[in-house]
Amino acid sequence: MSWLKRPVKGLLLDISGVLRDGDHVIPGSLEAVQRLQASGIPFRLVTNETQVTVEKTVEKLTKLGFTGICPSSIFAPAPAVAAHLRENSLRGYLLVHPNVLPQFEGVETTEPNCVVVGDAAEHFNYERLNQAFRVLLSLRDKEEPMRLFSLGKGRYYKEEDGLCLDLGPFTAALEYATGAQAQIFGKPNATFFQAALKDLSLSPEEVVMIGDDIVGDVGGAQGAGLRGVLVRTGKFRASDENHDTVKPDAIVDNLSQAVELIMNQNL
Amino acid sequence: MSWLKRPVKGLLLDISGVLRDGDHVIPGSLEAVQRLQASGIPFRLVTNETQVTVEKTVEKLTKLGFTGICPSSIFAPAPAVAAHLRENSLRGYLLVHPNVLPQFEGVETTEPNCVVVGDAAEHFNYERLNQAFRVLLSLRDKEEPMRLFSLGKGRYYKEEDGLCLDLGPFTAALEYATGAQAQIFGKPNATFFQAALKDLSLSPEEVVMIGDDIVGDVGGAQGAGLRGVLVRTGKFRASDENHDTVKPDAIVDNLSQAVELIMNQNL
Structure with a gap:
């Protein structure tokens, strides 16, 4: 898989449609985040959510079972x-x-x-x-x-x-x-991705963005020099696989599958 | 004056900024409309007013002293x-x-x-x-x-x-x-001017539009093949005299002056 030829030293994850869908955890995402936390591969959450504070976002994620996430690791x-x-x-x-x-x-x-x-x-x-x-x-x-x-x-x-x-x-x-x-301010603006990269102390080539929005997540990340991986969860639609302008570096079923592939590669 | 080389057989008048400014008659407009009515040169009122019915528009004009105007002569x-x-x-x-x-x-x-x-x-x-x-x-x-x-x-x-x-x-x-x-629907759309022309039973070359909006009134009328005359009343600004794209066929101080010029020409 060509998107894994370069090592993945860090990740950016979208929240809505990748970790959760409304009030429900997307199957496998809880375990995928735990695997990342255990592996030591650093990640940040990047979201365009603008109706609540990042503290509330953490609270909501904690309620759903996502632990060990602090407000400063969320970019909104x-x-x-x-x-x-x-x-x-x-x-x-x-x-x-x-x-x-x-x-x-x-x-x-x-x-x-x-x-x-x-x-x-x-x-x-x-x-x-x-x-x-x-x-x-x-x-x-x-x-x-x-x-x-x-x-x-x-x-x-x-x-x-x-x-x-x-x-x-x-x-x-x-x-x-x-x-x-x-x-x-926010995705798909390159400045927004750069702020998260700076916090990771990693360069764009070292980081993969995983999201359900073909334009905002995948196209935005690619525009900032990152690899962009599309998940088939959240707002994903079949037509996204043949998008006019954005070609994801990879399309995976969900976060769980993306993390599995990255783990195998990073062994 | 070149805009008067062709005879003026009918007129379209904007209301706000030409006949009245808010609740005030623009000086000379009452007499100008009376002169038109006496002369037999037909005219229609074309307005982009969309907060009231044409019946209310007539009522308001009547209160200000404009008589003999019926709802069917107003295009909104x-x-x-x-x-x-x-x-x-x-x-x-x-x-x-x-x-x-x-x-x-x-x-x-x-x-x-x-x-x-x-x-x-x-x-x-x-x-x-x-x-x-x-x-x-x-x-x-x-x-x-x-x-x-x-x-x-x-x-x-x-x-x-x-x-x-x-x-x-x-x-x-x-x-x-x-x-x-x-x-x-409305100015500067050509269809809108055409409906008023049809009601006058006149062709675009025979009619002059008089308005205070350089783009909506003057540019719109010219786009529909009419002559467009700008008045220095209402929302007129000095910068309109050197507008980037719209060149009025004439600029006059107010409706009164426009009617005076047309009357002299039509003698």
Whole structure:
């Protein structure tokens, strides 16, 4: 298998659709993570989840039986953009879900000079979108850049009662209204993968990303120089195997099979 | 003046920014309309107003002193799209302002197979956008065209408390989420101008459009083969005089001046 010709020194794993599907563990994933932890191959979790804090994500994983995972090993867009705002002393208009607000502790929100769009779901409304729009236009009027930061660019996702609009359409609305172009935090942005690589102290060629999203996970990782492996779980669809633009380095049934192959190779 | 070399046999007038500005008559417009009515030069009003019915528009104009204007002489996107739905027996999911709903009398709304986006303003919310989104995806699933009709494509407009998002950004959001491309009813769509021309029984070369929107009014009219005259009232900005793509056939101070010039020419 050509994707294993180069040794795998570290892994990046998506959470939703790889470790769990909603409130259910994907069969074999619990054991696969335990094998990785026992083997000493380092891994990080990279997720575009923007409705909760990484602490809540750990809590949820722990409940499902995934142990030994700490918040600092999870890379999510909200803490990434919050760090960007703090480092650059930017004051944010936070159009995000209330559940993720704790992630923005220490970020100034008075007299905002940038807009952050997360998956606010039912908290998206005309008034808040209008406020975000006015912040961007006020920047334009001051001849400052219209800083619009988006925690991903997803079109929609599946909830129990059907498909739901993700944050991407709302970012597109603000782009259309203002002419600004959003800077994306999260997958498939290369910067996002690089932050996780830096934390692993590994180079892109040494690391494999495993995910269920052909574009966000596999294409994104490949764009950052990593190998990208697609699993046939989560949002995977048969048509992904013949995607127009993204060719995964490998397609496996699930995380368990990917880890099995890597273990055999690394013996 | 070259734009008057060809006789002007009819006129199309924008309402907001040409006849009135909010609740105020634009100086000279009342007399200009009376002169037109006395002269026998036919005219129609073309507006992208989508928050009220044409009957309400007439009522508002009458209150300001504009008399002798009937609803059938006003061309607005909502009655145009409502007619399209009725003629094609389409069932609409109406994401529009409640005030404009009477315009959709006789349009079926159960089991919708198309989406109509108007300026719903504060009635835009996550739930309704999600419902519209699901209608479009259900059409895709049935391999039907994703019929998305938008009553214009404005980015924003001015209210007393500041700039406000128009319907365009919300149409853009649904386009981004679904991959559908909206069909625009209203200016600058050529079909919209053609309907008004047909009602005048005149050809495009015989008619002049007068408006304050360099792109929607002037560019739109020119695209449909009419002459387009820009007024320096309403939303006009000095930078419009050197617009990148649209060159008005003439720029005049206001409607009054345009009518004066046309009258002298038509003697």
